[in-house]
Amino acid sequence: xxxxxxxxxxxxxxxxxxxxxxxxxxxxxxxxxxxxxxxxxxxxxxxxxxxxxxxxxxxxxxxxxxxxxxxxxxxxxxxxxxxxxxxxxxxxxxxxxxxxxxxxxxxxxxxxxxxxxxxxxxxxxxxxxxxxxxxxxxxxxxxxxxxxxxxxxxxxxxxxxxxxxxxxxxxxxxxxxxxxxxxxxxxxxxxxxxxxxxxxxxxxxxxxxxxxxxxxxxxxxxxxxxxxxxxxxxxxxxxxxxxxxxxxxxxxxxxxx
Amino acid sequence: xxxxxxxxxxxxxxxxxxxxxxxxxxxxxxxxxxxxxxxxxxxxxxxxxxxxxxxxxxxxxxxxxxxxxxxxxxxxxxxxxxxxxxxxxxxxxxxxxxxxxxxxxxxxxxxxxxxxxxxxxxxxxxxxxxxxxxxxxxxxxxxxxxxxxxxxxxxxxxxxxxxxxxxxxxxxxxxxxxxxxxxxxxxxxxxxxxxxxxxxxxxxxxxxxxxxxxxxxxxxxxxxxxxxxxxxxxxxxxxxxxxxxxxxxxxxxxxxxxxxxxxxxxxxxxxxxxxxxxxxxxxxxxxxxxxxxxxxxxxxxxxxxxxxxxxxxxxxxxxxxxxxxxxxxxxxxxxxxxxxxx
Amino acid sequence: xxxxxxxxxxxxxxxxxxxxxxxxxxxxxxxxxxxxxxxxxxxxxxxxxxxxxxxxxxxxxxxxxxxxxxxxxxxxxxxxxxxxxxxxxxxxxxxxxxxxxxxxxxxxxxxxxxxxxxxxxxxxxxxxxxxxxxxxxxxxxxxxxxxxxxxxxxxxxxxxxxxxxxxxxxxxxxxxxxxxxxxxxxxxxxxxxxxxxxxxxxxxxxxxxxxxxxxxxxxxxxxxxxxxxxxxxxxxxxxxxxxxxxxxxxxxxxxxxxxxxxxxxxxxxxxxxxxxxxxxxxxxxxxxxxxxxxxxxxxxxxxxxxxxxxxxxxxxxxxxxxxxxxxxxxxxxxxxxxxxxxxxxxxxxxxxxxxxxxxx
Numbered sequence: 001x002x003x004x005x006x007x008x009x010x011x012x013x014x015x016x017x018x019x020x021x022x023x024x025x026x027x028x029x030x031x032x033x034x035x036x037x038x039x040x041x042x043x044x045x046x047x048x049x050x051x052x053x054x055x056x057x058x059x060x061x062x063x064x065x066x067x068x069x070x071x072x073x074x075x076x077x078x079x080x081x082x083x084x085x086x087x088x089x090x091x092x093x094x095x096x097x098x099x100x101x102x103x104x105x106x107x108x109x110x111x112x113x114x115x116x117x118x119x120x121x122x123x124x125x126x127x128x129x130x131x132x133x134x135x136x137x138x139x140x141x142x143x144x145x146x147x148x149x150x151x152x153x154x155x156x157x158x159x160x161x162x163x164x165x166x167x168x169x170x171x172x173x174x175x176x177x178x179x180x181x182x183x184x185x186x187x188x189x190x191x192x193x194x195x196x197x198x199x200x201x202x203x204x205x206x207x208x209x210x211x212x213x214x215x216x217x218x219x220x221x222x223x224x225x226x227x228x229x230x231x232x233x234x235x236x237x238x239x240x241x242x243x244x245x246x247x248x249x250x251x252x253x254x255x256x257x
Numbered sequence: 258x259x260x261x262x263x264x265x266x267x268x269x270x271x272x273x274x275x276x277x278x279x280x281x282x283x284x285x286x287x288x289x290x291x292x293x294x295x296x297x298x299x300x301x302x303x304x305x306x307x308x309x310x311x312x313x314x315x316x317x318x319x320x321x322x323x324x325x326x327x328x329x330x331x332x333x334x335x336x337x338x339x340x341x342x343x344x345x346x347x348x349x350x351x352x353x354x355x356x357x358x359x360x361x362x363x364x365x366x367x368x369x370x371x372x373x374x375x376x377x378x379x380x381x382x383x384x385x386x387x388x389x390x391x392x393x394x395x396x397x398x399x400x401x402x403x404x405x406x407x408x409x410x411x412x413x414x415x416x417x418x419x420x421x422x423x424x425x426x427x428x429x430x431x432x433x434x435x436x437x438x439x440x441x442x443x444x445x446x447x448x449x450x451x452x453x454x455x456x457x458x459x460x461x462x463x464x465x466x467x468x469x470x471x472x473x474x475x476x477x478x479x480x481x482x483x484x485x486x487x488x489x490x491x492x493x494x495x496x497x498x499x500x501x502x503x504x505x506x507x508x509x510x511x512x513x514x515x516x517x518x519x520x521x522x523x524x525x526x527x528x529x530x531x532x533x534x535x536x537x538x539x540x541x542x543x544x545x546x547x548x549x550x551x552x553x554x555x556x557x558x559x560x561x562x563x564x565x566x567x568x569x570x571x572x573x574x575x576x577x578x579x580x581x582x583x584x585x586x587x588x589x590x591x592x593x594x595x596x597x598x599x
Numbered sequence: 600x601x602x603x604x605x606x607x608x609x610x611x612x613x614x615x616x617x618x619x620x621x622x623x624x625x626x627x628x629x630x631x632x633x634x635x636x637x638x639x640x641x642x643x644x645x646x647x648x649x650x651x652x653x654x655x656x657x658x659x660x661x662x663x664x665x666x667x668x669x670x671x672x673x674x675x676x677x678x679x680x681x682x683x684x685x686x687x688x689x690x691x692x693x694x695x696x697x698x699x700x701x702x703x704x705x706x707x708x709x710x711x712x713x714x715x716x717x718x719x720x721x722x723x724x725x726x727x728x729x730x731x732x733x734x735x736x737x738x739x740x741x742x743x744x745x746x747x748x749x750x751x752x753x754x755x756x757x758x759x760x761x762x763x764x765x766x767x768x769x770x771x772x773x774x775x776x777x778x779x780x781x782x783x784x785x786x787x788x789x790x791x792x793x794x795x796x797x798x799x800x801x802x803x804x805x806x807x808x809x810x811x812x813x814x815x816x817x818x819x820x821x822x823x824x825x826x827x828x829x830x831x832x833x834x835x836x837x838x839x840x841x842x843x844x845x846x847x848x849x850x851x852x853x854x855x856x857x858x859x860x861x862x863x864x865x866x867x868x869x870x871x872x873x874x875x876x877x878x879x880x881x882x883x884x885x886x887x888x889x890x891x892x893x894x895x896x897x898x899x900x901x902x903x904x905x906x907x908x909x910x911x912x913x914x915x916x917x918x919x920x921x922x923x924x925x926x927x928x929x930x931x932x933x934x935x936x937x938x939x940x941x942x943x944x945x946x947x948x949x950x951x952x953x954x955x956x957x958x959x
Contacts, residue, residue: 059485080487095485097478099545100471108475109487111468123467152288309697317696324689411776419802420778422684422709516685518710521777525683567644567693572675574650 008071009034010207011176016055016065025051027231038208040218043228049211057089058082086175090165098154103134106168137171141197159190166197178209183217215244227251290539291551298558305565315443325560328530330453330508332552333460334501335531341477341497342544343399349527350410351384355509357418360519363428370431378506385502389495422520435514449511478545537587640672641916644694646704647677654901657959661902665909682777684710695721701912705729712737724915728904730780731930740921741930742904746784749897752937753876754792756895759943762814766848769839773852775824789850820846825856832859851877854884861892882958889951895939902959903933
């Protein structure tokens with residue numbers, strides 16, 4: 001797994017700044033994501049990882065700075081803008097409605113309508129098709145344990161929920177998939193499920209941005225590691241160039257890159 | 258690789274593992290929250306029929322349906338609002354404003370019947386839009402916002418009508434057409450009832466078969482998740498309150514037919530009655546769960562208590578007591594249903 | 600969806616359902632459950648305006664007592680609050696459904712008229728109590744109190760008692776958000792008795808603020824709603840005093856609100872300078888007349904109304920006749936008497952001692 005240095009990054013951010021009142025969230029952060037790679041973002045609490053992600057995915061609007069997709073400047077006012085550009089995000093909270101079933105959550109906000117008059121005039125949902133595609137998306141990620149697409153999300157275990165969220169991102173993400181702390185609340189077995197899913201995304205050519213504070217997981221799947229510190233970037237390393245201890249040291253400011 | 262079977266939720270026995278009886282009942286009620294009120298309704302009718310066989314006659318059932326119609330209609334709007342984890346305390350006030358405005362205009366300004374009815378429905382919709390604006394744009398908690406509009410709309414109708422009632426005989430015939438009898442088989446219904454049934458069909462379709470319906474549930478279940486999924490939460494909220502207002506406007510017309518008059522006293526305690534029907538019907542006050550089937554069942558249950566206890570010769574004080582217990586029971590059941598092991 | 604109703608589930612569910620059923624049955628058995636069709640027994644539903652106003656409670660008790668004597672099976676129903684017409688409509692419909700012989704109703708408003716007519720068409724005897732319906736022939740008979748007359752009596756007394764002075768009046772009504780006949784009639788009756796021009800008799804609060812009454816000049820300092828309760832009366836009086844502390848005459852819709860108004864005056868140290876007039880004639884109210892809290896009150900007879908109503912309905916259902924209406928009126932007037940210990944010439948009254956013997 002070497003870092004690819006194709007000319008144009010799939011996603012490029014330059015000098016992103018975001019303040020919350022007098023609190024500095026992001027202090028001029030730049031970042032590049034290339035095709036087919038897994039870029040991890042690590043940092044201590046309050047370093048700005050979540051803020052950075054939200055700015056990249058339209059959940060927050062940065063005060064200044066630019067974003068570019070395949071070299072083209074873009075700006076996102078709401079999450080749907082980023083989604084329309086092919087950036088899919090799995091937030092820490094998963095952004096799933098617990099009472100609704102898996103298929104409904106898969107297509108939440110982009111429900112499929114039936115063909116013809118039923119769909120256009122009566123706006124009737126094509127539930128059968130949504131269920132079929134949801135089942136496929138879940139299977140594609142290799143999640144064998146979910147057999148019933150109509151069960152509600154709250155009846156799933158933590159790992160299964162995470163897997164469904166990842167499957168959703170994979171299904172609709174055409175450019176980038178962003179994962180915010182996907183293994184934070186999971187045990188060993190379930191984390192394995194998610195990490196396998198990430199690798200499967202990469203195999204399909206989808207670049208992945210991964211935020212995590214679980215160093216072993218990061219070192220296992222990441223190609224490059226962007227270190228966030230105190231609202232700014234402390235540098236980019238690779239699992240080959242630095243080991244976990246070094247990485248943590250840079251993250252906490254004990255060492256410099 | 259697969260997770261152990263104990264991690265899977267209560268599903269269809271596919272895992273081969275027997276779930277406890279109460280867990281399976283809980284799951285059934287979880288996915289179909291209206292089963293519980295249906296059982297209570299059937300039980301109530303059965304018991305009251307045993308006490309006085311007149312209850313199961315077509316006459317009594319017809320009366321039950323007629324008496325429930327207005328609250329059932331208001332309950333649809335209330336259900337929509339509660340599904341979004343909101344609440345609408347102005348339901349009665351909006352309806353009365355629509356009733357009195359349309360009646361006053363018909364009587365004093367000589368508006369033709371149909372125009373007055375449309376004015377009433379529009380009034381309701383605008384009232385609902387205003388509520389929606391308060392909740393979605395100004396971000397007021399629905400309880401506070403609709404508490405305020407309750408007073409505002411009540412005051413406006415008072416200023417308009419001076420608190421007087423206007424008899425149906427002083428109004429164009431169309432305005433009280435809701436009361437016109439429509440015999441169907443052995444049952445004695447009226448146009449108002451048919452209109453309410455139509456409302457249920459339309460809204461029921463929208464809630465279960467369209468994207469808008471799904472969004473309503475999602476916003477109530479987890480508004481932030483809905484927002485992050487690209488749903489325009491503010492628009493959904495605005496539309497819900499506006500649709501509710503529209504329904505209150507139609508209910509206002511049904512009310513004139515029922516009472517034979519445009520009166521501010523036609524639906525005393527409408528907000529409490531509609532909320533009670535919604536809660537007994539299994540819709541959760543926390544949003545995201547339930548539906549309008551439960552609401553009409555809830556309204557029927559309350560009204561069947563009224564008729565049933567009356568047929569049994571029981572004084573009104575006890576009816577009020579019984580309904581109170583019913584509400585507590587319904588909310589406790591809802592709490593139990595919500596306890597799902599993750 | 601595979602069925603989850605295994606026999607175990609079904610059994611548990613029905614156990615729970617039976618518990619509910621038992622609860623319902625116990626609740627239902629708390630009332631009268633005489634089997635339908637008991638021969639000489641007359642079945643009547645009494646429909647009140649609300650369940651809490653002491654006037655209606657006294658009426659109910661009177662009706663229940665008479666029902667026992669006359670072999671009447673009496674069921675109590677009511678609107679949710681004063682003015683609730685829909686609640687009364689439902690009660691009337693249910694009574695017809697139940698196969699009652701008759702209905703005693705205190706009409707909350709004109710919307711109940713069509714329900715009453717349907718009940719009579721179904722063969723029930725319907726008698727109005729307390730408030731004459733409009734039109735008067737909506738019911739078979741009416742036993743009511745002339746609330747306008749009641750107001751007029753205290754108005755005449757007040758006019759006489761304050762003649763030659765300038766009066767500053769506080770009007771404490773029942774409601775300001777709906778029109779209730781009793782509220783309207785008592786208020787307008789009082790003003791008429793005072794000799795004040797009432798403008799529109801169908802509307803409270805439309806009178807000129809200043810002008811002349813039969814004994815001099817008047818100013819209406821305020822008009823407030825009390826909901827007919829003591830705390831409401833107190834609050835209304837306090838608001839009035841804030842607006843104008845020269846008030847020397849207070850009209851109150853009923854005696855509980857009068858008691859509250861007195862407390863407010865007492866707190867302000869003004870109770871000696873102000874005359875309070877009221878209507879009801881309850882035993883508490885009459886005692887207040889004796890102790891000087893209320894200067895004059897019009898006494899009404901709800902127990903009489905109820906007694907006559909039950910008697911008549913029982914007799915008519917069994918084939919008897921209606922008693923004739925009172926002279927000059929189109930209903931049977933159960934009477935009003937002015938109660939005061941400060942008699943005025945030209946206004947008949949009884950003393951508080953006499954009133955105590957017939958109070959309710």
